[in-house]
Amino acid sequence: MTWQKELDELRQREALAEQMGGEEKVSRQHARGKMNARARLAALCDEGSFREIGKIAGKGSYDADGELESxxxxxxxxxxxTIHGRPVVATADDFTIRGGAADAGITRKMVQAERMAHELKLPIIxxxxxxGGGGSVKTLEQIGATxxxxxxGWSDVVTNLDTVPVVALALGPxxxxxxxxIVASHYSIMVRGLSQIFAAGPAVVDGLGASYKSASDHQQAKEDLGGSxxxxxxxxxxxxxxSEAEAFARARHFLSFMPEYAGQPARRAECSDPRDRRAEELLSLVPRDxxxxxxxxxxxNMVFDEGTVFEIGKNWGRAAITALARLDGWPVAVVxxxxxxLGGSWEAKTSEKVERFVKLADQFRLPIVHLVDNPGFMIGREAEMAGTIRYGVQAMNAIYKATVPFASIVMRRAYGIxxxxMxxxxxxxxxxxxxxGDWGSLPIAGGLEVAYKSELEASDDPAAELEKIKARLDKVTSPFRSAELFNVEDIIDPRDTRPLLCExxxxxxxxLESEA
Structure with a gap:
């Protein structure tokens, strides 16, 4: 006597699960230019490494004799x-079944995935x-109540943000x-033209979609409301x-810089780029004007290991670049x-971006390198309306709270708060x-005529007098004068930047490894 009959039923149920929402709906998914959930998991993870949990979970239909029909x-x-040979929890919504809505699913599956990540200290994708929510208005009639x-399980989502790297890929509406x-993550990606994000979709926003005359109208409405x-x-x-393929590649790349959990050191990579490489072009990078x-x-690209700069958030908070990179194989966070x-001036969005990135680096124990050319916080009425100073101070607070090692390279300006x-x-x-280098409490050009107002008014030739004052101050503002007073530690040949940062x-x- 064996259990072959039960194993045959298991294989039958597994085969049914692999059909997802059925041939027609899977074809419809592909016709939209989208991969199905199982194909996505195969493309994201190391080949053959995905081991599914709860594969046969679902809603069964039975005949009069209690035999499984579907x-x-x-x-x-x-x-x-695994990704790059390291264990992860990989998840995927299946849009071919009720558009991925949770009311067609089993809540415990999603909860268990999130719980598995932080309890076993595994990154989650x-x-x-x-x-992924509570279903449609029609569901209320089926329940009989609101x-x-x-x-x-949202507490597990919150715990994961404090515990392990979380990556979210928006691969549809x-x-x-x-x-x-998506938002409750450390790194998130959208596929242009394929994914949209909104608190509520166009049909809800626009009165159940009464104004849409065609599918293309509806698609454009989704882009207008929540496109990338x-x-x-x-x-x-x-x-x-x-593309989805590019989304998978970037997710894998991000995780290559990360430890598997907060508190574990990230891994050093093999490096063939000489640590003593001195790029000649750095000498003329910053213009004299x-x-x-x-x-x-x-x-x-001239300073960090060749080909390792991985920029994050390129299209927002654009006065600051935030990136992961490597120095002699070691992972670092770069601001x-x-x-x-905006000349590099920090406005509200830039400050918000810097704050978030510095907190990410500190949480996952990545040293921070700051390349500085900052003329100060953005000024003017629009900046004040946006609350720039509040966001700016929050970024500054994050930098002061960070406990990871911090290196700054002042390339040009460093003014004000x-x-x-830095x-x-x-x-x-x-x-x-x-x-x-050019630094101070405020740019001299912005306060010259006010500071020397009486001298200029008393001069027969105010323009010539102003030029004389500028010439005198040019000498005072030399970075070497600051170095004389040890207000700056060292002035270096720009070509020495990489060797010194590798050190x-x-x-x-x-x-960091001594603390782990």
Missing amino acids: VLPAPFLFGKA RMIDGT YIPAVP TAGLGAAR DIHTRNGVVDDEVA PKHVYSMRRGM ASDPSF AGSA SNADRHQYRYCWPS FADLAWRK
Whole structure:
């Protein structure tokens, strides 16, 4: 006597689960240019590594004799897998079953996936395609009553944000709880033209969609309401990509910089880029004319290990560049001014972006490198209306609270409160300055005529007198005068930036590994 009969039923149920929402709905999913949930899991994870949990969960249909006729699988898949050989929890919504709505699923599956991540200290990846919420208005009639909203297991989502790396991929229209699950992550991605995010979709916003005359109208309405053009520019989502394949690649790349859980050291990678490489182009990167801009991204590519700069949030908070990178194989977090946007002045969104990124680096114990060319917080009525100073101080607070090693390279300007936020001035200043350095409480050009008003008014030639004053102050503002007083630690040849930062990375990781 064996249990072959039961094993045959198990295989039958597994085969039914693999049909997902059925051939017609899977074909419809593909016709929209979207992969199905199982294909997504296979594409994201290391080949053959995904082991599904709860595969046969769903709603079974039985004949009069109690024999299984069919199964509607749960619209949420999860399991253990590996990415770059390291264990993760991988999840995917199945849009082919009731649009991925939770009322067609089993809540416990989603809860168990989130719980598995923080209890076993595994990164979790959410591939979100659908509402993931409590269902439609029609559901209320089936229940026979309404209810006060609650999200089972949301405490596990919150715990994961404090415990393990969380990556969210928006791979279709996502509303309600689906949108919340995307935002509750450390790194998020949208696929341009394929995914949209909203608290409520166009049909709800526009009176159940009465104004839409065709599917194309509805698609455009979704883009107008919550497309990637909106959410990768307001900071709701970090990045947009052109395809699902690119989304999977970026998710894998992000995780390569991360430890498996908060408290574990991230891993060093093999590095063939010489740590003593001195890029000649760095010597002329910063122009002599203070009004001219330059490419900070070009400078970053010359300083960090070749091909390792992984920028996050490129389209929002654009006065600062935030990226992960490597120095002699060691992972680091990078904050860099972008003088090509608002001259590098921190406005509200930039400050919000810096705050969030510094907190990410501190949580997962990545040393921070700050490349500084900051003329200060953005000024003017619009900046005041946006509450720039509040967001700016919050960014500064995050920098002062960070406990990971911090290195600053002052490449040009460092003015005002924003300039002082380059690092925690009450800690050891691991800092180098380029000869192009220009700093102070405020730009001299902005206060010259006020400070020397009486001398200019008394002069027979105010314009000539102003030029004389400028010439005198040019000497006073030389970075070497600051170095004489040890107000700056060292002025370096820009070409020495990489070797010195590689030295910093060695020392920083020596400290971090001793704490683990």
